[in-house]
């Protein structure tokens with residue numbers, strides 16, 4: 289039997305098991321790739337918010353990168369919470385030349401800020417030019433480009449402008465539910481450095497169990513690229529995978545806040561091993 293592709297997650301932990309490394313590794317397993325992980329930060333986190341963040345010392349991040357990249361045949365890398373400008377630059381140096389999916393984690397679903405101004409500047413200057421694709425939501429794209437006050441109508445322009453910094457940009461369109469409002473579909477916008485823009489529409493899932501959605505999407509994208517899919521196919525399939533997982537977890541009642549997206553659909557909610 290042939291070996292699976294290896295995908296490396298460089299991310300922070302979420303003690304509540306919804307986002308970060310937990311989402312990445314379970315998504316990798318669901319999509320048939322072997323997941324390796326470099327931990328950049330440990331968060332004390334649950335469905336209501338982030339209580340504490342401990343940054344892993346830069347030397348320990350470097351040792352983890354060396355351990356993985358020096359031994360395993362990494363086919364793709366996915367970055368999540370990097371936490372400091374120093375780590376952003378280190379990842380850019382170590383991962384240049386490997387297919388690289390950058391999810392610029394700046395704000396958690398709960399609203400907690402996970403990356404400040406220096407981190408945003410390092411993304412633009414150092415990591416985006418080394419990346420294959422960056423996957424911000426509209427708020428993260430606006431924060432990276434310093435465009436306060438823009439909304440989802442500007443998503444294609446934000447994607448185009450980010451792509452001007454040297455990698456493809458996939459601006460995701462998770463719905464912003466307002467009471468009483470009906471949202472039928474979500475749209476993700478993919479812009480490539482050659483100026484082409486494509487949009488991907490899919491049905492919106494009405495759920496408050498969406499903590500970890502962005503991590504799941506970008507991890508799926510990296511896994512699909514590692515399997516050899518084109519960026520366009522991977523973008524479409526990653527959205528389909530994410531929607532399926534949102535549906536699978538939509539009836540769960542876990543925690544008092546934004547519950548986790550389901551990471552695998554191998555067993556139904558009512559089946560037991």
Ligand SMILES: Nc1ncnc2c1ncn2[C@@H]1O[C@H](COP(=O)(O)OP(=O)(O)O)[C@@H](O)[C@H]1O
Nearest residue numbers: 425460461462463474492493501502505527530
């Ligand atoms: N409620 C939803 N229903 C269907 N798709 C969703 C929903 N929320 C997010 N998505 C999709 O999940 C992917 C991740 O997007 P998004 O939620 O914008 O990321 P983030 O968690 O970083 O805000 C995108 O493909 C987006 O369209």
Ligand SMILES: Cc1ncc(COP(=O)(O)O)c(N)n1
Nearest residue numbers: 300307308396397499500501
């Ligand atoms: C460690 C870590 N990484 C990423 C996220 C973002 O995930 P989400 O946007 O779903 O809150 C998070 N909350 N925590």
